[in-house]
Amino acid sequence: MAGAAASPAAAFPPSSRQQVIDYLSSITGSQVVSGQHNKEPASNPAQYTQVVRNITGQYPGLWGGDLMFTAADVANRQRVIDQAKMEWGNGSLVTLTWHVCPPTTGPSCNFEGGVKSRITNAQFEQVxxxxxxxxxxxxxxxxxxxxxxxxxxxxxVPVLFRPLHEMNETWNWWGGYGAKSARLYQITRDYLMSKGLTNLIWVWNVQDNPAGGWATYYPGSSYVDVVSLDSWYKNYPSAADYQQMLSIAGSKPIAIAEMGKVPTAAFLDSQPRWSYFMLWSEQLQGNNTNAEIQATYFAPRVLNQGELVLAGATTTPPPTGGGTPTSPRTGAITGLGGACVDVQASGTADGTAVQLYACAPGTAQTWTVNAPTGTGTIVHPHSGKCLDVAGQGTADGTRVQIWTCNGSAAQRWAYDATARTLRNPASGKCLDAAGESSANGTRLQIWTCNGKANQRWTIPAT
Structure with missing residues (x-):
């Protein structure tokens, strides 16, 4: 079971695809791996997994990325691959989707009119x-x-590779052709296997549309390692959906490859053979409360980063990665005159000012410092938002606020326990109480680090 504080990640050594398949099979019926997708831009391939960490103190047990489609994102594919390596090293499984442009266009395209388009029946026959x-x-x-x-x-790094996803839908150029869509999947697998990509774990995928008949799209047992469903017509797969997937999969692992609502413990108990689930990027916060997200990540069945054990895995985290060397700490941050870092009027809106105020127990002065001995975010659990430098500014006097956590450099802070400074590495400047004042309502800002008392902070002890 996941705890409230993150445990050190169990690092994954170089492994084979079969080790991951065997692992998913081994937890089937008893546990399920948490997952989070990270959509465009490719330049920020961990933005949504960081939000999970900010809210729960945990990283997902499955990192999801995409090879993407626009020119800018295609140019940044290396960032996605680098992130995948890092996530694997930190003890998370890796899955890649590909919103691929049709073969009738160049290597990049827009979503509308590109990925989301139709080619003619004659063209599909040629493909x-x-x-x-x-x-x-x-x-x-x-x-x-x-x-x-x-x-x-x-x-x-073994990759749960999910090409040509939702092939029973017609929003994409590859879907809706029944057995012909399945044939394209076979061609894709055969070709990539001929290139020696024996690290790919082949994930077949359909959406939970009410038309049913999903087996029509199945390319055959020899082409598939994991059978997966995207749940969009309803929050959770119905009992009939679950049975339809089981009938297709046989003894293979099954997974919910996309969903917008975090699964409840009761749902996971009722459909125990799902081996992993993956929340879709912006739906994480767009469709779920922080309390719901936390309840899912702390559910007894759910496995998060550091809780998955593959054969031959080590238990020592690598020196670089998504995790932090110590567990997050939650409580008050105190500064000049013993006053506390406070969210003005206990606000939760983006842009709410952060100030000094006389310490008093309550949500306005509770913070989670995610990197007590490193660089990371400082989260206000009541709002789920991050301590943020306004406008990503770097000038002396730029105010500090709360803002939706987005993985930007404006939300990164490094604590120096000796100097007791909280420094924003992007600007090189320190968290500062304006005017060297400790009066109630004193504005917090960034300022050139100077060692003065109004830049000294004590973070929570535990």
């Missing part, structure tokens, strides 16, 4: 027919991903 121009174009499209997937293989 799945060996030797045609569009079949060759599709293989060239796959070639674009090979160097990145090869890096993960070389690093010993």
């Amino acid at each position: 799945i027919s060996d030797g045609t121009a569009l079949n060759s174009a599709w293989k060239r499209r796959l070639d674009e991903a090979v160097p990145y997937l090869q890096q993960l293989k070389d690093a010993g």
Whole structure:
């Protein structure tokens, strides 16, 4: 069971795809891995997993990323791959989706009119027919991903790879063709396997649309390692959905590859064979309260980063990664004159000012310092928001506020226990009580670090 404070991550050594498949099979029926997707931009491939940490003190047991589609994101694919390596090293499983552009376009495209588009039936027939121009174009499209997937293989990172997802839907160019969509999946797997990408764990995926008949899209047992469902027509898969997935999967692991509502403990108990679930990026906070997210991450069945044990895994975290060297600390942050860091009027809105105020128990003065001996976020649990430098400013006097946690440099703080400073590395400046005052309502800001008493802070002890 996950605890309220993060335990040191159990690092994963280089591993094989079979080790992950065996692990998912081993927890089937008893436990489930928490997961979080990270959508565009590719330049910030951990923005939503950081939000999970801010709210729960835990990182997900499954990191989700995407090879993406726009020109800017395609140019930043290396950032996604680097993040995948880091997450694996920290003890999280890795899954990649690909919102892939059609073979009728170049290597990048927009979502509307690109990923979300339809090619003609005749064109689709060509894509799945060996030797045609569009079949060759599709293989060239796959070639674009090979160097990145090869890096993960070389690093010993198995990837839960979910191409051509939701193939029973028609919002995408590859879906809605029944057995022909399944044939495209077969071609994709055969081609990438011919490139030696033996680290890929093949995740087949459909959406929970009421039309049913999902087995029509199944490419066959020899092509699939994990059978997965996206739950969007309803919050959670129905009992009938669950049974339909079980009938397709047989003894293979099943998973909820996308959902917008965090699963409750009661739901997970009622459908125990799900091996992992993955929340979709912005839906995490857009469709769930902090209390709901916390309840899920602390549920008895749920496994978070550091709680997964693969055969041969070590127990010592690597020196770099998503986790912090010590557990988060929650409580008051005190400063000049013994006054406390306080959210003005216990506000929860983006932009609410942060000030000094006489210490008093309550939500306005409770903070979670996620990196007591490192660099990380400082979260106000009552609002779920982060201590933030307004406008990502770097000038002396830039005010400090709370803002929706977004992984930006404006929300990173490093604590020096000797100097007792809280420094924002992006600006190089320190958290400062304006005017060297400790009066109620004194504005907090950033200022050139100067060693004065109004820049000394005591963070929570535990």
